[in-house]
Amino acid sequence: QVQLVESGGGLVQAGGSLRLSCSASGRTFSWYAMGWFRQAPGKEREFVAAIEWIGSRTLYADSVKGRFTITRDNAKNTVSLQMNSLKPEDTAVYYCAAASGVPITTRPGRYDYWGQGTQVTVSS
Numbered sequence: 001q002v003q004l005v006e007s008g009g010g011l012v013q014a015g016g017s018l019r020l021s022c023s024a025s026g027r028t029f030s031w032y033a034m035g036w037f038r039q040a041p042g043k044e045r046e047f048v049a050a051i052e053w054i055g056s057r058t059l060y061a062d063s064v065k066g067r068f069t070i071t072r073d074n075a076k077n078t079v080s081l082q083m084n085s086l087k088p089e090d091t092a093v094y095y096c097a098a099a100s101g102v103p104i105t106t107r108p109g110r111y112d113y114w115g116q117g118t119q120v121t122v123s124s
Contacts (some may be wrong), residue, residue, distance in 0.1 A: 002026040002113040004096045009118030012086055016122070020081040022096030022115060030054070030074040033099040036081045037108060038092035038120075045108055048094070049081060052104040059106055064090075086122045093117040 008020040020036070035050035049070040050059045058070055067086075072079040079096060097111035105111070 002029075002032065002098050004098060004113055004115035006094065006096045006115045006118040009094060009120045011121045011123065014086060014088055014122055014124050016086050017082070017084045018086065018120060020083065020094055020096075020118060020120070022079045022081075024077045024079070024098065029077040029098075031100060032113075033102055033104045034070075034072055034079040035097045035099065035105070035111060036070060036079075037095045037097060037111075038090075039095070039117075040092040043092075045095070047106045047108065050104050050106055051079065054103075057104055059104060061106075083120070086120075088122045088124045090120060091122050092120060094120050 003025045005023050033053050036048040037045050038048050039045040051070045051072050067084050069082040095117045096115040098113040099111045
Protein backbone atom coordinates (compact mmCIF):
# COMPACT_ATOMS: atom_id res chain seq x y z
CA GLN A 1 0.00 0.00 0.00
CA VAL A 2 1.08 3.53 -0.77
CA GLN A 3 -0.58 6.60 0.70
CA LEU A 4 -0.36 9.85 -1.25
CA VAL A 5 -1.15 13.32 0.04
CA GLU A 6 -1.11 16.37 -2.21
CA SER A 7 -0.59 19.96 -1.12
CA GLY A 8 0.09 23.37 -2.62
CA GLY A 9 -3.11 24.08 -4.51
CA GLY A 10 -4.83 27.41 -4.37
CA LEU A 11 -6.07 30.45 -6.25
CA VAL A 12 -3.71 32.29 -8.59
CA GLN A 13 -4.06 34.85 -11.35
CA ALA A 14 -3.38 33.96 -14.97
CA GLY A 15 0.34 34.09 -15.66
CA GLY A 16 1.21 33.17 -12.10
CA SER A 17 2.86 30.09 -10.64
CA LEU A 18 2.08 27.35 -8.15
CA ARG A 19 4.05 24.40 -6.88
CA LEU A 20 2.19 21.21 -6.00
CA SER A 21 3.77 18.60 -3.77
CA CYS A 22 2.86 14.98 -3.15
CA SER A 23 4.11 13.15 -0.10
CA ALA A 24 4.17 9.35 -0.21
CA SER A 25 4.23 6.83 2.61
CA GLY A 26 4.08 3.07 2.73
CA ARG A 27 6.04 0.90 0.35
CA THR A 28 9.35 1.86 -1.20
CA PHE A 29 8.69 5.07 -3.10
CA SER A 30 11.44 4.58 -5.67
CA TRP A 31 9.73 1.43 -6.99
CA TYR A 32 6.91 3.51 -8.46
CA ALA A 33 6.49 5.68 -11.50
CA MET A 34 4.73 8.86 -10.42
CA GLY A 35 2.25 10.98 -12.27
CA TRP A 36 0.06 14.03 -12.01
CA PHE A 37 -3.45 14.10 -13.45
CA ARG A 38 -6.18 16.70 -13.35
CA GLN A 39 -9.93 16.81 -13.62
CA ALA A 40 -11.98 19.89 -14.40
CA PRO A 41 -15.73 20.07 -13.68
CA GLY A 42 -17.69 18.09 -16.25
CA LYS A 43 -14.56 16.66 -17.85
CA GLU A 44 -12.71 13.38 -17.65
CA ARG A 45 -9.51 13.02 -15.69
CA GLU A 46 -6.55 13.79 -17.94
CA PHE A 47 -2.84 13.15 -17.85
CA VAL A 48 -0.59 16.08 -16.98
CA ALA A 49 2.93 14.79 -16.31
CA ALA A 50 4.82 11.65 -15.30
CA ILE A 51 8.29 10.81 -14.06
CA GLU A 52 10.24 7.58 -14.22
CA TRP A 53 10.87 5.64 -11.01
CA ILE A 54 14.57 6.49 -11.17
CA GLY A 55 13.64 10.07 -12.01
CA SER A 56 15.56 10.68 -15.22
CA ARG A 57 12.77 10.48 -17.80
CA THR A 58 9.66 12.67 -17.87
CA LEU A 59 6.54 12.94 -20.01
CA TYR A 60 4.15 15.87 -20.37
CA ALA A 61 0.78 16.55 -21.92
CA ASP A 62 1.10 18.89 -24.90
CA SER A 63 -1.08 21.44 -23.12
CA VAL A 64 1.46 21.91 -20.31
CA LYS A 65 4.76 21.25 -22.08
CA GLY A 66 7.19 24.08 -21.48
CA ARG A 67 5.15 25.46 -18.56
CA PHE A 68 5.05 22.60 -16.04
CA THR A 69 7.96 20.63 -14.58
CA ILE A 70 7.70 17.37 -12.65
CA THR A 71 10.46 16.33 -10.27
CA ARG A 72 10.88 13.72 -7.55
CA ASP A 73 13.06 13.27 -4.50
CA ASN A 74 13.24 9.58 -3.63
CA ALA A 75 15.14 10.33 -0.42
CA LYS A 76 12.20 12.44 0.81
CA ASN A 77 9.44 10.36 -0.81
CA THR A 78 8.05 13.37 -2.61
CA VAL A 79 7.07 14.33 -6.13
CA SER A 80 6.43 17.92 -7.16
CA LEU A 81 4.80 19.75 -10.02
CA GLN A 82 6.04 23.27 -10.70
CA MET A 83 3.41 25.12 -12.70
CA ASN A 84 4.34 28.38 -14.41
CA SER A 85 2.49 30.68 -16.79
CA LEU A 86 -0.80 29.34 -15.52
CA LYS A 87 -3.92 29.75 -17.64
CA PRO A 88 -7.60 29.69 -16.66
CA GLU A 89 -7.91 26.39 -18.53
CA ASP A 90 -5.47 24.85 -16.03
CA THR A 91 -8.20 25.14 -13.38
CA ALA A 92 -8.92 21.65 -12.05
CA VAL A 93 -8.45 19.27 -9.17
CA TYR A 94 -4.93 17.89 -9.45
CA TYR A 95 -4.17 14.33 -8.40
CA CYS A 96 -0.91 12.61 -7.63
CA ALA A 97 -0.67 8.92 -8.55
CA ALA A 98 1.76 6.01 -8.24
CA ALA A 99 2.20 3.17 -10.74
CA SER A 100 3.95 -0.13 -10.09
CA GLY A 101 5.34 -2.49 -12.69
CA VAL A 102 6.11 0.14 -15.31
CA PRO A 103 9.01 2.59 -15.51
CA ILE A 104 6.76 5.45 -16.66
CA THR A 105 3.26 5.75 -18.09
CA THR A 106 0.64 8.31 -19.13
CA ARG A 107 -2.29 5.88 -18.79
CA PRO A 108 -4.44 6.47 -15.69
CA GLY A 109 -5.49 2.80 -15.68
CA ARG A 110 -1.88 1.78 -14.96
CA TYR A 111 -1.75 3.78 -11.74
CA ASP A 112 -2.42 1.80 -8.59
CA TYR A 113 -2.63 4.52 -5.96
CA TRP A 114 -4.15 7.98 -5.98
CA GLY A 115 -4.16 10.95 -3.65
CA GLN A 116 -7.28 12.83 -2.64
CA GLY A 117 -6.56 15.77 -4.94
CA THR A 118 -5.84 19.45 -4.50
CA GLN A 119 -7.79 22.30 -6.12
CA VAL A 120 -6.03 24.70 -8.47
CA THR A 121 -8.01 27.72 -9.61
CA VAL A 122 -6.58 30.19 -12.13
CA SER A 123 -8.47 33.45 -12.49
CA SER A 124 -8.41 35.51 -15.69
